[in-house]
Amino acid sequence: MARQYHTKGKEVLLTYFMGSTGKRFCAKDVLDYLNDCEISMNQATVYRNLEKLTEEGKLLKTKNPSDDTGYYQYVGDGSCCREHLHIQCKVCGKIVHLEGPVMDSFNDYVQNKLNFVLEPKESVLIGKCPDCIDKE
Amino acid sequence: MARQYHTKGKEVLLTYFMGSTGKRFCAKDVLDYLNDCEISMNQATVYRNLEKLTEEGKLLKTKNPSDDTGYYQYVGDGSCCREHLHIQCKVCGKIVHLEGPVMDSFNDYVQNKLNFVLEPKESVLIGKCPDCIDKE
DNA sequence: AAAAATTTGCAAATCATTCGCAAAAGTCAT
């Protein structure tokens, strides 16, 4: 199945994301950036590369509750993001990972007490992050 | 500003949602249902009514992270408590309340470690319930 | 029943994202 080729395109995107500590960008942000740098990459290609980098576990893709736009953030080679829950700020969209001993017992409770199989990818915890609370 | 009229349309939708214990439906589900019942309601009207019922607090609108479709579920009679989290079966729609000591430490972790304010009524945990797992 | 306000149907528009397909570029064995 689908070997990965090393292309200039993916490299440019990855560098862009890695250079900006965990910040979230949508496809349009990337397109605008490329345009500013006079790097030419088609819109479909941008989407395809974002998807590939997401599959490779380098980017995390999320959506704000309020719109349909996909946002991507660099999460290194964190293969972790697939299995655990996240909480998202309803104001700024920031994603925080939920892990650690508390979450272990949470998962244990859900799986072994309630006998539910949790689907982290379909689940969304919504809240307000400290930064956005401060700004109010 | 914008008083609410009582219309047949909204009533039909509300009845549909109330009749099916908290299960999640998207606009297309509603449209299909209306079509089966030979009730005629335009797609734009369905969307407008879903939005109005959501504004009125009768429906909760959520989106799965993995797709762009909006899902609605009835929460208007307060049967779906607003102060704590729930997990819902993606197959049958059953809702289970999450409470107890494990959830207390979960809430403590989110509020005092991460400093997030969780919004339980906007958050949805999705999974599969034991009954539906057995049936597979 | 008339006037005022809101809701409806319809078709077209939006907007992010995806598709089909031929051309271009990356990879590998020779």
Next chain:
DNA sequence: ATGACTTTTGCGAATGATTTGCAAATTTTT
């Protein structure tokens, strides 16, 4: 590096959920 093979790219058009503009229909108020 040459050719064979595979994956990626660009392009324009298509998709799919949702929204919009507007005139007609319905509901509420007077």
